[in-house]
Amino acid sequence: MRTRVAIIGAGPAGLLLAQLLDAAGIDSVLVEQRSAEYVKSRIRAGILESGSVQLLREAGVGDRIERAGFEHRGIHLQWPGERHHLDFVDLAGKSVWVYGQTEVTKDLMATRERAGQLSFYEATDVELHDVDSDSPAVTFTDADGRAQRIEAAIVAGCDGSHGPSRHFVPERHRRTWERTYPFAWLGILADVAPSTDELIYAWHPDGFALHSMRSDAVSRFYLQVEPDEDLTAWSDDRIWDALATRFALDGWTLTTGAITDRSVLPMRSMVTSPMRHGRLFLAGDAAHTVPPTGAKGLNLAIADVALLARAIVTWLADGDTRLADAYSDIALRRVWRCTHFSWWMTTMLHRHGDDFDARLQLAQLQRVVQSDSAATELADNYAGIPIEGLS
Template structure:
């Protein structure tokens, strides 16, 4: 099989790249090791920056966001006895949207099916070949056990941190920097209406807690726990008791409900550079991972792909490689900015260290709540810094 762009990974990054390339008249083939149903059901991030919403709408996959997404003006920051609202619209003129990554994936998969371009799911033994040449290729075994080969002009690695793309960059050319955090999130999905109008990020002596939502009838909650936490130790009652304590505030009530999903999410920051090697380009989690505290992971993937699609279109359409040559450096500047913001939010809000560290965290939270300059800095980063190189 021949195609212009072989895309490894059919998560949001790979699907969005396929959508943008299709709009530019560039053929692509998707290769994904999981089933389509598994990809649709993966529970991930739920906050979209305003720029991400604009890009999805411009790509023709924003109708459901406009109908079902929940636009938020900001967030609440909380510490014992205090809850302060940061209004991003007042501070920066930009809002954010609550719309789950699962829903973004469904929208992009539906668009891919309408486009009628090839996609292989449930593949195995994926290997990349000759990425330093003018004729790179991808080989794999398809769901029926048949050997397949895709010859392409460009390979886009959108297959996450555990896929083969990142490791196809030779070790001597690849640099990976990592920070592992000494805590994790116990996350739950509950069939209960949110008890808040906007997300609550709460610092508490027992550990961080977050009240989020997915719809007017579905809420998501997160508790700081140990990375090796055993879910079996957390009954429904224990979870709701911990959430009530950490999110507690006089005059406000947390409403519990049936818990339908639960998981433990370890937290780390990873940045791999460069994001290009020969005719292989990395995007999304294949190149970087951030802790979810700053709501940057999905938005970084969308920004990567917006840059990459333009670079590929210029190269394959007009023979101009300037954007492709600049892609890694341009993308990494945003990656590092968002990695810093995610680290900053994580270390400010999660209980760690001793009482001295707790004092530093509380004074930082109070500074953000009381200073318009500090609040604006948080709001600018959370709602989304401009994507360099895009109008």
């Protein structure tokens, strides 16, 4: 079969790219190795930058965010005995939205199904061919065991850090930078109303903790643990005791409830360059990953796709390749800015090193809450810098 754009990966990046292209009259085919149900159920990030929300609205998938999401003006920073609120709207003129990546994925999948665009789930043996030519192709075996070949003008690799796409950028052209952090997050979902109005980022001698939420009745929590942590060693009581200790504050109480999901999330940064080779373009986790402390992963993917969609449309519809030629350089500038911010938030808030390091972390946290310029720098990055190339 033939299509204008073959998209590998049906996560938020691939689905949003397909939606933006469809709105511009450019057809695409989605190829995903997982089942549709698996993709819908993946629990990932929960914070959307103001620019991401605006883009989703423009793409026609913002209605449910307005109804079910939570607009937050900022976050709370805490260390033992103190909790301080940073108001992003006052500091940087931007808010953020709490709306889970799972919900974004469901919205985009429903929109694609209504549009009647072709998608293949549970594809195996996915291979890319001739991406450095004018006639790239994707081959795979579909869920019914039939061999498929898609010929396209452009291939978009939106298949995450473990997908095949980025490996089709030849090693002689590809460079990858990585940082593995010496800790992980134990994340839980709990059927309990949030105990806070906005997210709490807590530094504690026992380790970092984060209080987030998914709805009025479901909360999301994270605890800093070892990368090789044994989940079976963490009973419900132990989890709630650790959270209560790390969030302890006079006059405030942590509400507990039934834990419905738990997992350990490794912490690492990875950036691959370039994000384009021939007619293959990478977006989202296929090109970069960040630790979740700065809430950048999903938002970076959305920014990539916004830029990539514009580049593809101007190329295929107008014959103008300038934005496509500049895509990798422009996208990577934002990627490295957000990678730095994620590293900064991670190293400031997670307990590591010795007591000297702990005092440095506390000094940095105190600086952020006492200095308008330092607080504004955090707020501006967290709530989202503009997407270069779209103005």
